[in-house]
Structures are given as structure tokens and as C-alpha cells.
Amino acid sequence: MSLDYMISITMPMLEGAKMTILLFFIAIIASIPLGFLLTLLAKSRFKLIARLTQGYIYVMRGTPLLLQLLLIAFGLPMLPVVGEYLVLDRFVAACLGFILNYAAYFAEIFRGGLLAIDKGQYEAAQVLGLNKWQTTTRIILPQMFRIALPAVANESVTLVKDTALLYAVAVPELLHFAQTAVNRDFTIVPFFLAGVIYLLMTMVLTVFFKWLEQRLKFE
Template identity: 80%
Template sequence: MSVEYFTRILKPMLEGAEMTVLLFIIAIAISVPLGFLLTLAVKSSYRPVAWLAHTYIYVMRGTPLLLQLLVICFGLPMIPGVGEYLVLDRFTAACLGFILNYAAYFAEIFRGGLLAIDKGQYEASQVLGLNKWQTMTRIILPQMFRVVLPTVSNEAITLIKDTALLYAVAVPELLHFAQTAVNRDFTIVPFFIAGAIYLLMTLLLTVFFKGLERRFKFE
């Protein structure tokens, strides 16, 4: 493989990687707080809200992300009567699919984190005269964050790899440009380059989260 060929195929693949990173940032920025809201809904004393949250999480975690993307991209516009109002451009539809799916996973992660907090922490907060808001923000959430951080890290790495599913809904991301180059040039070199780019992105994420873990004294 010549340097010229490498340079020629690297540019569009890096453009595809920009789309991958953009989707990751949007999905992680919205699905994390949405997941926490779902966790609060699951713990709600109002049963219809808790039931709806449980059902949503079960459905989103129990069906493939690819199927959800296909439904949002191609299925919603086919709904009689309202389909014409549900037509989204592919990237927006993909973002919506990733957000809805990963919010369900983060909800379960946060629920597990809350369950890991000893009940004595709540009792001690009451003794100190803290209200529910102060107890949650000053006592519970910091401890929960420390508990769930390693799992959130793993889920974030999974998310960056799952962005390859954009290829299935015709969004021009990293894998799309790699496949185009393979079909055009009859060589698997672009796949190795794509793999190297994915590895670099996951490495950067790993280093970032390891830094957070050290900051919160996991190591």
C-alpha cells in the first residue's frame, strides 16, 4: 500500500469518523440524563409511571438496536395518517434511536447504583436534618456516581462501537467509507484502517474514564 493510496482513502474515512464522534456525543449527552430520569420514574410511588418506565426499559433492552433504528427510519413514515409527520432525516433518526435505546441501559445502571447505596445513608441524612433534595444531591448522587462509573465507561465504549450500525440506515459514517473503498479498490486495507480508528477512539475513551476513576479513588 502506497502512502498516496493511504492518504487518499484516509481523508473520507476521517470525515466518516467525525460523523461517528458527533453521534456519540449527542447520544451520550442526552441518554445519560434521560436514563437517570427513567430511574426516578421506575422508583416512583405512582404506579402507572413506574409501570410505564419498566415497560419502556424492558422493550428497549429486549429488542435489537438495529431493529429500533429501522423502525424509526423506515417504519414510522409508514404509519397511516401520521406517517408524513414522522419523516426524519437519517442522521436525526439514528440519533433518536441511539438515545432511546441507551437511555434504557443507563436507567438500569443508575438503578443498580442507587440500590448499592446503604439505607443507613438516608437515615443519617435525616438525622442531620437534610431534606430530600439535599440528601439526593449531596449524599446519594456522589456515591452513586462512584459506583456506576466503571459500568458507564463500558457502556460508552459499547456505544462508540455500535455507531457502526449507522451503515445499515445509510448514514455515511466510518464503516460506510471503509466499505466503499473496499468495493472500489478490491482490497481489505480500508477495513484495517477503520479498525485502527475505532481502536483509537475506544483508547481515548478508556483513558478518559480511567482518569475519572483515579480521580474518585477507584485505584
């Protein structure tokens, strides 16, 4: 394979990687706070709200992300009466699907983080005279985040790889351009290049989270 050929197939894939990275940042920025909100709602004193939230988390975690993307992108517009108002841009539909799905996973991660905190922490906060807000923001949340960080890091790496599902809803991302090159040139080299690009993205993410874990250990 000539260098010119390698460059000619790599450049479109890098353009597709921009879409992959954009989806990742949109999904991670929106799904983490939404996931924490779901954690709080699932622990609500109002049983109806708690049950509905728990049901949502169960459904989103128990069904394939691909199915959810197809439903949002192609299924919602087919609904009677309201379908015409639910036609979304494919990328917007994909972002919505990823956010709703990953928020459910992050909700479970944060729930596990909260359960891991010793109840004595709450009692100690009361002894110190801290109110509920101060206890939550100064003691509980920082500990919960430290506990949940490894799982959040793992889920974030999975999110990078799951962005390949954009291909299924006709959004041109990294894998789309790799598949196009394979079909056109009858070679599997583009697949290897795509794999390298995915590995580089996940490596950067892994290094970032390891750095963050080290920083939090000394705070």
C-alpha cells in the same frame, strides 16, 4: 500499498469518523440524563408511571438497536395518517434511536447504583438534619455516580462501536467509507484502517474514564 493510497482512503474515513464522533456526543449527552430520569420514574409512587417506565426499559433493552433504528428511520413514515409527519432526516432518526436505546441501559445502570448504596446513608442524613433534596444531591447522587461509573464507561465504549449501525440507515460514517473503498479497490486494507480508528477512539474514551475514576477516588 503506497503511502499515497493509504492517505487517499484514510482521509474519507476520517471525515466519516467525524459523523461517528458527533453521534456519540449527542447520544451520550442526551441519554445519560434521560436514563437517570427513567430511573426515577421507574421508582415512582404512582404504579402506572412506574410500570410504563419499566415496560419501556424492558422493550428497549430486549430488542436489537438495529431494529429500533430501522423502525424509526423507515417504519414510522409508513404509519397510516401520521406517517407523513414522522419522516425524519436519517441522521436525526439515528440520533433519536441511539438516545432512546441507551437511555434504557443507563437507567438500569443507575438503578443498580442506587441499590448498592447502604440504607444507613439515608438514616445518617436524617440524623444530620438534611432534607430529601440535600440528601439526594449531596450524599446519594455522588455515591451513585461513583458506583455506576465503571458500567457507564463500559456502555460508552459500546456506544462508540455501535455507531457503525449508522451504515444500516444510509448515514455516511466511518464504516461506510471503509466499505466503499473495499468494494472499489478489492482490498481489505480499509477495514484494518477502520479498525485502527475505532481502537483509537475507544482508547481515548477508556483513558478519560480511568482518569475520572481516579479523580473521584480522592474526592
